[in-house]
Amino acid sequence: LFIDASERSSRPIPQTLFGIFFEEINHAGAGGLWAELVSNRGFEAGGANIPSNIDPWSIIGDESSIIVSTDRSSCFERNKVALKMEVLCNSEGTHICPSGGVGIYNPGFWGMNIEQGKSYKIVFYVRSTGEIDISVSFTSSDGLQTLSSTNIKASASDVSNWTKMEVLLEAKETNRNSRLQLTTSKNGVVWFDQVSAMPLDTYKGHGFRNELVEMLADIKPRFIRFPGGCFVEGEWLRNAFRWKASVGPWEERPGHFGDVWMYWTDDGLGYFEFLQLAEDLGALPIWVFNNGISHNDQVDTSSVLPFVQEALDGIEFARGDASSTWGAVRAAMGHPDPFDLKYVAIGNEDCGKKNYRGNYLKFYDAIKRAYPDIKIITNCDGSSRPLDHPTDLYDFHVYTSANNLFSMSHQFDRTTRQGPKAFVSEYAVTGKDAGTGSLLAALAEAAFLIGLEKNSDVVHMASYAPLFVNSNDRRWNPDAIVFNSFQAYGTPSYWVQRFFTESSGAILLNATLQKDSSNSLVVSAITWKNSEDGQTYIRIKVVNFGSNSVNLQISVDGLDPNSVKLSGSTKTTLTSANLMDENSFKEPKKVAPIQTLLEDAHKEMSVLLLPHSFTSFDLLK
Numbered sequence: 001l002f003i004d005a006s007e008r009s010s011r012p013i014p015q016t017l018f019g020i021f022f023e024e025i026n027h028a029g030a031g032g033l034w035a036e037l038v039s040n041r042g043f044e045a046g047g048a049n050i051p052s053n054i055d056p057w058s059i060i061g062d063e064s065s066i067i068v069s070t071d072r073s074s075c076f077e078r079n080k081v082a083l084k085m086e087v088l089c090n091s092e093g094t095h096i097c098p099s100g101g102v103g104i105y106n107p108g109f110w111g112m113n114i115e116q117g118k119s120y121k122i123v124f125y126v127r128s129t130g131e132i133d134i135s136v137s138f139t140s141s142d143g144l145q146t147l148s149s150t151n152i153k154a155s156a157s158d159v160s161n162w163t164k165m166e167v168l169l170e171a172k173e174t175n176r177n178s179r180l181q182l183t184t185s186k187n188g189v190v191w192f193d194q195v196s197a198m199p200l201d202t203y204k205g206h207g208f209r210n211e212l213v214e215m216l217a218d219i220k221p222r223f224i225r226f227p228g229g230c231f232v233e234g235e236w237l238r239n240a241f242r243w244k245a246s247v248g249p250w251e252e253r254p255g256h257f258g259d260v261w262m263y264w265t266d267d268g269l270g271y272f273e274f275l276q277l278a279e280d281l282g283a284l285p286i287w288v289f290n291n292g293i294s295h296n297d298q299v300d301t302s303s304v305l306p307f308v309q310e311a312l313d314g315i316e317f318a319r320g321d322a323s324s325t326w327g328a329v330r331a332a333m334g335h336p337d338p339f340d341l342k343y344v345a346i347g348n349e350d351c352g353k354k355n356y357r358g359n360y361l362k363f364y365d366a367i368k369r370a371y372p373d374i375k376i377i378t379n380c381d382g383s384s385r386p387l388d389h390p391t392d393l394y395d396f397h398v399y400t401s402a403n404n405l406f407s408m409s410h411q412f413d414r415t416t417r418q419g420p421k422a423f424v425s426e427y428a429v430t431g432k433d434a435g436t437g438s439l440l441a442a443l444a445e446a447a448f449l450i451g452l453e454k455n456s457d458v459v460h461m462a463s464y465a466p467l468f469v470n471s472n473d474r475r476w477n478p479d480a481i482v483f484n485s486f487q488a489y490g491t492p493s494y495w496v497q498r499f500f501t502e503s504s505g506a507i508l509l510n511a512t513l514q515k516d517s518s519n520s521l522v523v524s525a526i527t528w529k530n531s532e533d534g535q536t537y538i539r540i541k542v543v544n545f546g547s548n549s550v551n552l553q554i555s556v557d558g559l560d561p562n563s564v565k566l567s568g569s570t571k572t573t574l575t576s577a578n579l580m581d582e583n584s585f586k587e588p589k590k591v592a593p594i595q596t597l598l599e600d601a602h603k604e605m606s607v608l609l610l611p612h613s614f615t616s617f618d619l620l621k
């Protein structure tokens with residue numbers, strides 16, 4: 001393997017090359033990255049009509065003590081449904097309430113993770129015909145053990161109109177499968193709406209689950225594409241994600257049923273929060289919006305202007321100053337400065353649908369007129385033939401077998417160097433080669449990513465999909481990060497991405513394999529500067545997709561004979577005993593990179609590549 005480390009053969013890699021794609025799929029956001037513990041906090045999951053679907057809320061007490069229903073008496077205009085609780089028993093008299101009272105509880109998303117010593121902010125809205133005495137508590141899943149509890153009392157006049165209540169609960173114990181209870185032993189009628197329970201400790205205080213964001217931050221993503229995927233489209237337009245319904249005070253958001261991945265979201269994780277997450281990660285936001293097309297229905301191009309206006313308003317929300325209509329809404333949400341929105345995608349996987357081109361052009365023209373600097377991404381693949389519409393980037397998605405993806409490490413070698421650049425916004429090995437996240441899948445993805453890195457003159461961005469799965473709701477396999485209410489691990493595909501954290505903005509070197517009779521090796525080389533130790537490294541990455549170990553002779557040209565220092569160079573390997581090995585909650589790092597010092601680092605060296613492995617050599621220059 002010849003690496004030419006001289007400047008004459010090198011080329012800068014785009015700053016944006018590797019990022020992430022977040023989709024609200026598999027309960028990635030609701031019950032995942034977004035730390036809200038209550039599911040269906042506004043009792044709105046049945047839609048605007050009543051009786052509404054209050055699931056997963058349940059009732060504590062029997063029919064002789066409590067009647068629970070929903071009505072449309074909420075003080076929030078966009079989500080009128082409220083929960084009505086008629087308490088028939090009392091703490092005195094003939095019909096005494098059961099001990100602990102009657103009421104409702106919410107188990108969250110497959111159980112709330114309540115941790116000893118941590119504080120949780122509980123907010124809810126209440127109204128009553130009389131005085132109230134409500135116990136707010138976290139309990140075990142059967143309600144028998146109390147982890148933390150407080151009482152809220154108010155006179156009838158204080159709660160005759162909707163009133164916001166706010167309390168902090170500190171957990172005395174840890175229970176991974178808790179629930180939130182609102183109970184009383186006071187006879188009367190009480191209405192509840194918008195019940196929220198958030199841990200106080202979230203990523204940068206912005207509502208995201210710490211350990212999950214940290215796993216993202218460790219990939220050093222240069223962009224985040226959001227919020228979907230099919231989630232953006234919907235099976236039907238009426239169920240598509242529409243950004244305006246997801247901004248403003250959380251209490252006022254209507255929530256919606258995502259009919260592709262088949263679950264309700266309260267939309268606490270809305271457009272603003274995605275932009276905030278991008279900023280917190282130091283990643284550029286890439287907003288995918290609906291272009292008037294869902295899986296099953298489409299708006300005619302002649303009637304698409306309201307959608308175009310919605311997109312323009314969304315850009316103004318992100319970028320406008322605080323005196324603009326939508327910039328003011330953003331500022332009121334606590335972010336007076338604009339967000340750094342430079343990329344938008346017009347739809348998702350809609351190319352070829354009847355109205356796509358027509359609709360696309362309406363969006364393209366309007367956005368370029370108002371925001372000439374914004375880069376626009378089309379759904380149509382421009383890698384193999386010229387596009388029939390203008391664009392800055394074209395979207396490219398691939399889900400395939402391991403062998404196919406491995407051979408696609410050459411996919412962009414043949415692509416024209418003219419015209420718009422590629423955004424490989426969704427790639428993964430799927431099907432039986434992948435299971436729920438195998439080493440085999442990850443190795444093929446590593447080879448594919450090396451191919452993208454080497455073709456980064458035409459490929460400007462790439463992201464794996466999907467990013468997250470809540471193990472309780474596997475809608476799509478495999479995924480990069482698996483979690484439940486309290487645990488998380490990266491699949492081998494996640495770990496592969498960690499090998500590329502330094503590639504964006506690095507320098508690509510010319511790396512030529514002289515001989516590879518097995519056709520099982522894929523290699524690249526970059527130089528990158530480590531901001532932590534200030535040192536410059538050459539990183540050589542090699543996938544050995546074959547079942548034999550390989551002795552590789554590496555020769556780094558264009559360096560002083562002694563310039564590769566012997567100390568400080570490392571070798572990192574991702575492999576495992578079996579190709580189909582996966583990680584799990586029990587063995588979260590069964591397939592994870594192992595780093596060792598490279599004792600014999602030199603400009604001429606011989607290295608052993610294990611069968612079915614991905615190895616990177618960081619040579620300290």
Ligand code: AHR
Nearest residue numbers: 229230231348349465466
């Ligand atoms: O990543 C899962 C889905 O795959 C996305 O929603 C969609 O864009 C693609 O079909």
